[in-house]
Amino acid sequence: MTSISAEALHIEGVTKPYGSRRTPLLALDNVSLRVPRGQLFGLIGHNGAGKSTLFKLVLGLITPSLGRIQVNGCAVNGPDFRTTRRALGYLPENLVLYDNLTGLETLRFFARLKGAPQTQCAALLDRVGLTRAGGRAVREYSKGMRQRLGFAQALLGDPQLLLLDEPTTGLDPSAIRDFYDQLDLLRSQGVTLVISSHILAELQQRVDALAMLSNGRVCAQGTVQALRERSRMPLVFQLRAAPTWLQTLTTELPGQLAGAEIALQQREPGLLELRCPREHKMRVLAWLANAELSDLQIHEPSLEDVYFGLREAP
Numbered sequence: 001m002t003s004i005s006a007e008a009l010h011i012e013g014v015t016k017p018y019g020s021r022r023t024p025l026l027a028l029d030n031v032s033l034r035v036p037r038g039q040l041f042g043l044i045g046h047n048g049a050g051k052s053t054l055f056k057l058v059l060g061l062i063t064p065s066l067g068r069i070q071v072n073g074c075a076v077n078g079p080d081f082r083t084t085r086r087a088l089g090y091l092p093e094n095l096v097l098y099d100n101l102t103g104l105e106t107l108r109f110f111a112r113l114k115g116a117p118q119t120q121c122a123a124l125l126d127r128v129g130l131t132r133a134g135g136r137a138v139r140e141y142s143k144g145m146r147q148r149l150g151f152a153q154a155l156l157g158d159p160q161l162l163l164l165d166e167p168t169t170g171l172d173p174s175a176i177r178d179f180y181d182q183l184d185l186l187r188s189q190g191v192t193l194v195i196s197s198h199i200l201a202e203l204q205q206r207v208d209a210l211a212m213l214s215n216g217r218v219c220a221q222g223t224v225q226a227l228r229e230r231s232r233m234p235l236v237f238q239l240r241a242a243p244t245w246l247q248t249l250t251t252e253l254p255g256q257l258a259g260a261e262i263a264l265q266q267r268e269p270g271l272l273e274l275r276c277p278r279e280h281k282m283r284v285l286a287w288l289a290n291a292e293l294s295d296l297q298i299h300e301p302s303l304e305d306v307y308f309g310l311r312e313a314p
């Protein structure tokens with residue numbers, strides 16, 4: 001197979017059916033994605049959208065019926081994939097751990113499976129903050145400790161591409177922050193990270209780009225800002241002023257912004273919320289320049305708003 005790209009991950013026209021030949025269910029349907037090296041790339045979508053299936057295809061654990069996948073320019077399941085496979089790290093959604101093994105024994109076990117040096121295990125336990133717990137049986141670990149051990153397992157062999165399937169589920173806010181600090185460090189070292197999550201607020205500030213899967217298809221792909229613009233979700237202006245001034249604004253604004261789809265709502269005395277399409281932002285600001293406001297905040301639509309906006313789009 002000829003190389004389609006030297007990007008960290010290049011997926012082209014991939015389809016994966018499950019079920020019988022007569023009534024196949026397309027877990028993935030003509031999916032194409034490109035992830036440049038060194039990016040933190042998000043994958044979002046409803047339950048059953050196809051995220052885990054995509055990870056398994058990239059790992060070569062299952063094969064597509066159509067399309068092709070390359071990791072660092074090397075075809076998945078092609079002749080050189082054994083070597084490339086070693087440069088992949090994976091944290092599955094539900095990692096099975098042996099409760100009777102200690103944390104350190106667990107890592108040693110995975111290191112043997114992966115052909116990674118045993119000498120990495122203690123350093124990786126330290127990296128995820130489990131050095132003191134490393135001698136304790138995994139059965140005594142909390143959910144957060146198990147996740148951290150799973151993350152250490154994914155880092156065995158110094159992977160260049162890390163696939164993380166819902167890695168922060170069940171973690172407390174401080175553990176989530178520590179986890180993303182680790183991802184930032186890896187990214188600064190040139191590692192490419194693909195992360196799936198249902199916690200959209202968490203991804204919004206952190207990913208370089210993302211893809212949105214719906215019913216096995218990519219329904220949107222790009223930076224959070226590009227998806228915001230595509231979704232055409234409104235901007236929200238929060239205006240604080242004396243109630244009498246807000247009354248004037250409420251009366252005059254619709255006439256001033258004729259032709260713009262705006263919505264006004266009094267949130268509380270002295271606080272007016274104005275929703276309007278992005279393309280009218282500068283008109284609104286120009287008009288507000290002469291208003292006697294005590295405060296003005298402009299809120300971009302959240303990734304969650306964008307997600308629902310794009311999913312509902314025909």
Ligand SMILES: Nc1ncnc2c1ncn2[C@@H]1O[C@H](COP(=O)(O)OP(=O)(O)OP(=O)(O)O)[C@@H](O)[C@H]1O
Pocket residue numbers: 018019025026027045046047048049050051052053054093
């Ligand atoms: N081994 C399998 N056999 C049959 N169908 C499967 C299999 N694995 C996944 N599917 C189906 O493929 C679709 C995609 O599943 P997948 O697990 O990839 O979704 P997901 O986006 O990871 O979901 P979640 O967010 O719930 O983890 C679903 O309809 C699922 O039922």
